[in-house]
Amino acid sequence: AQSVTQLDSHVSVSEGTPVLLRCNYSSSYSPSLFWYVQHPNKGLQLLLKYTSAATLVKGINGFEAEFKKSETSFHLTKPSAHMSDAAEYFCVVSDRGSARQLTFGSGTQLTVLP
Amino acid sequence: DTEVTQTPKHLVMGMTNKKSLKCEQHMGHRAMYWYKQKAKKPPELMFVYSYEKLSINESVPSRFSPECPNSSLLNLHLHALQPEDSALYLCASSQGLAGVTGELFFGEGSRLTVL
Numbered sequence: 001a002q003s004v005t006q007l008d009s010h011v012s013v014s015e016g017t018p019v020l021l022r023c024n025y026s027s028s029y030s031p032s033l034f035w036y037v038q039h040p041n042k043g044l045q046l047l048l049k050y051t052s053a054a055t056l057v058k059g060i061n062g063f064e065a066e067f068k069k070s071e072t073s074f075h076l077t078k079p080s081a082h083m084s085d086a087a088e089y090f091c092v093v094s095d096r097g098s099a100r101q102l103t104f105g106s107g108t109q110l111t112v113l114p
Numbered sequence: 115d116t117e118v119t120q121t122p123k124h125l126v127m128g129m130t131n132k133k134s135l136k137c138e139q140h141m142g143h144r145a146m147y148w149y150k151q152k153a154k155k156p157p158e159l160m161f162v163y164s165y166e167k168l169s170i171n172e173s174v175p176s177r178f179s180p181e182c183p184n185s186s187l188l189n190l191h192l193h194a195l196q197p198e199d200s201a202l203y204l205c206a207s208s209q210g211l212a213g214v215t216g217e218l219f220f221g222e223g224s225r226l227t228v229l
Contacts (some may be wrong), residue, residue: 034217043118043204043220044157090156101147101170102218104156 002027002095006105014113019063019078023091026072032094033074034102035065040086047089049076061085068101086112119203120221128229129195135224137188137205146188147218148180157204160211163188195228202226 007022027032036044048059051077055067061084065076074091091105118139127133129136137146145164149157161169162170163182171180179191187206206218 036218041222041225043120043206043222044218045220046217048215101159101162102140107156109154 002029002031002093002101002103004105006089006091006101006108008108009106010109010111012100012111012113013081016080019076019081019085019110021089021091021110023074023076023105024054024072024091025074025091025093027093027095029095033066033067034092034094035063035074035076036090036092038090044090046078056058076082080108081112083114085111086110118205118207118219119222120203120224122224123222124225124227126227126229127192127195129197130193131195135190135191135205135222135226136202138186139219140186140206141207141209141219142185143209143219144185145208145210146182147206147208148188148190149206151202153224154190161190162185190224194220195221195226197228200226200228 004025013019032050034049035047037047038044047063048057048065050057050067058064059103063076064079065074067074089108092102094102147162150160150229151157157171158181160174161180162169165222176207179182181189203210204223205221
């Protein structure tokens with residue numbers, strides 16, 4: 001069985017300051033992990049993915065995430081927030097031993113203050 | 115072309131109506147999905163089609179009826195819905211089954227309101 005926990009339902013940062021969105025996972029197999037972003041009234045877009053290659057993964061729009069097996073974490077970071085980063089972010093785990101597709105976290109709403 | 119196109123963007127229907135949501139992709143993907151998303155919640159998987167055959171039905175009520183006429187099209191037929199079915203319905207596609215390959219490409223969704 002697999003699960004994913006996003007530790008913060010809301011994160012608020014000032015423009016130009018760092019962003020940290022936290023995600024912990026559990027998986028019976030070697031997981032693939034993803035971060036998706038959803039802007040208001042839009043579909044989800046893939047930000048980045050980890051699939052057992054490099055543990056530090058770079059994505060679009062300056063985001064990156066580090067896979068830490070010992071901590072079962074996959075936190076999303078960005079050095080400097082932009083107003084356009086305000087959105088809902090979902091951490092997702094794919095347990096490749098499972099036929100049940102992807103498991104979504106509950107989401108983190110990121111607010112960027114001017 | 116990397117888009118998943120959903121129509122209509124907005125739909126309002128009464129509980130006795132019959133309507134359909136449509137989804138189209140031209141990326142050559144062989145898996146297509148319907149998700150339901152309530153406000154401030156993650157998407158919930160409804161159906162998965164793989165090579166035009168229904169492979170997963172997540173115990174969805176029969177008032178939702180999916181159809182995959184060909185590898186590029188996915189429909190969701192709606193009949194006798196309840197107000198609690200009001201939600202954003204998202205279509206997605208993937209190169210292979212997402213549980214193996216991981217990446218989903220989402221449309222912008224159809225926002226359904228049931229009166």
